[in-house]
Amino acid sequence: MKPISKVVLETPASGIRRFFDIVSQMQDVVSLGVGEPDFDTPWRVTEACIYSLERGKTHYTSNYGTIELRTGISDYLRAREGLEYNPENQILITVGVSEGMDLAMRAILNPGDEVIMPEPCFVAYKPCISFAGGVPVPVCSYMEDGFAVKPEQIEAAVTPKTKAIWISYPTNPTGGVASRETLEKIVQIAVKHDLYIISDEIYDRLTYDGKHTCVPTLAGAYDRTIFLNGFSKAYAMTGWRIGYACGAPNVIEAMMKIHQYTMMCAPIMAQVAALEAIKNGYEDSEAMIEQYSQRRRVMVKGLNDAGLECISPGGAFYAFPSVKSTGLTSDEFSERLLFEEKVAVVPGGAFGECGEGHIRCSYATSIEKIEIAIERIARFVSKLK
Numbered sequence: 001m002k003p004i005s006k007v008v009l010e011t012p013a014s015g016i017r018r019f020f021d022i023v024s025q026m027q028d029v030v031s032l033g034v035g036e037p038d039f040d041t042p043w044r045v046t047e048a049c050i051y052s053l054e055r056g057k058t059h060y061t062s063n064y065g066t067i068e069l070r071t072g073i074s075d076y077l078r079a080r081e082g083l084e085y086n087p088e089n090q091i092l093i094t095v096g097v098s099e100g101m102d103l104a105m106r107a108i109l110n111p112g113d114e115v116i117m118p119e120p121c122f123v124a125y126k127p128c129i130s131f132a133g134g135v136p137v138p139v140c141s142y143m144e145d146g147f148a149v150k151p152e153q154i155e156a157a158v159t160p161k162t163k164a165i166w167i168s169y170p171t172n173p174t175g176g177v178a179s180r181e182t183l184e185k186i187v188q189i190a191v192k193h194d195l196y197i198i199s200d201e202i203y204d205r206l207t208y209d210g211k212h213t214c215v216p217t218l219a220g221a222y223d224r225t226i227f228l229n230g231f232s233k234a235y236a237m238t239g240w241r242i243g244y245a246c247g248a249p250n251v252i253e254a255m256m257k258i259h260q261y262t263m264m265c266a267p268i269m270a271q272v273a274a275l276e277a278i279k280n281g282y283e284d285s286e287a288m289i290e291q292y293s294q295r296r297r298v299m300v301k302g303l304n305d306a307g308l309e310c311i312s313p314g315g316a317f318y319a320f321p322s323v324k325s326t327g328l329t330s331d332e333f334s335e336r337l338l339f340e341e342k343v344a345v346v347p348g349g350a351f352g353e354c355g356e357g358h359i360r361c362s363y364a365t366s367i368e369k370i371e372i373a374i375e376r377i378a379r380f381v382s383k384l385k
């Protein structure tokens with residue numbers, strides 16, 4: 001047989017999955033590894049879907065998604081951020097933010113185009129860029145800067161081949177948040193070099209200290225930003241696979257063209273559920289966010305007390321402590337912690353080279369489990385001294 005695609009062959013499988021295949025074979029493991037809410041989807045959302053299924057809503061929708069959901073998203077963004085996206089041609093309903101990322105890359109990139117992306121970042125960014133024929137250009141962000149990238153580093157990475165800057169604050173895996181000033185500078189770099197901005201704001205609602213800065217609201221950003229968001233995190237809807245992309249009509253139309261031929265539409269039942277979430281689910285999600293905020297304090301204090309330096313993450317539901325003081329690499333630390341103390345975390349190197357020396361600890365799990373995990377981590381770290 002002839003070989004499969006070179007780009008696919010050269011892309012490593014996700015470091016997270018490999019690790020969790022091992023975890024799934026073990027017993028009594030406390031997992032801080034998962035990147036999804038431990039809460040069930042709010043019942044009103046599930047019920048709205050069941051009700052619609054009982055009424056025979058099981059068909060294709062418009063390729064863009066139902067006009068009801070697009071209008072609901074448009075109203076929500078106007079009320080929350082003062083943003084105006086026309087539901088007719090500036091909003092595309094996608095199969096999770098994951099599909100939105102893939103569509104964005106395929107819609108704007110020509111072979112060899114470069115995309116600047118701060119690391120550590122979500123594991124799918126690099127493959128998405130490569131699968132679309134682009135070249136990922138990682139720039140490091142550091143703990144001492146709260147894991148916000150320095151705009152100067154982005155500027156230094158710009159070449160004549162740069163097509164886009166891909167940012168995501170709050171960030172997976174660090175929980176880092178960029179200040180409004182930093183984001184304004186990044187937008188100005190994009191304006192100066194005429195670049196697209198991809199802004200994945202899936203964790204926007206999970207911002208704990210102060211107000212989230214929504215990138216397309218910044219001066220100069222609106223026309224050049226592909227704004228990605230979804231329901232997985234804030235509404236505990238990971239399995240529904242539903243998200244959305246907003247942007248300039250020509251870009252959204254290009255993304256829709258790919259979506260039309262490859263996906264047709266997002267599942268109608270998930271669209272019905274998402275509409276209920278965005279219209280009536282705000283308080284349910286606020287209650288979950290309040291829980292994450294409490295867990296964050298327990299996690300960060302516990303990790304620091306255990307001897308792992310950890311800054312308080314401004315958003316998402318991850319802490320990203322340094323394990324450098326232990327002398328172990330993040331792979332070694334994570335593997336030994338799993339086998340010796342049965343706590344699962346994700347090695348920071350899975351999120352890009354500059355994640356090395358850190359581990360990702362998700363606090364999307366109960367306080368009781370976090371406390372058990374912290375006790376075990378403290379015991380493990382003290383053994384290493």
Ligand SMILES: Cc1ncc(COP(=O)(O)O)c(C=O)c1O
Pocket residue numbers: 035095096097098099122168171172200202230231232238241242243
């Ligand atoms: C930063 C980021 N973007 C996108 C996604 C994917 O989200 P979805 O479930 O909407 O596809 C994740 C999931 O962990 C994420 O962390």
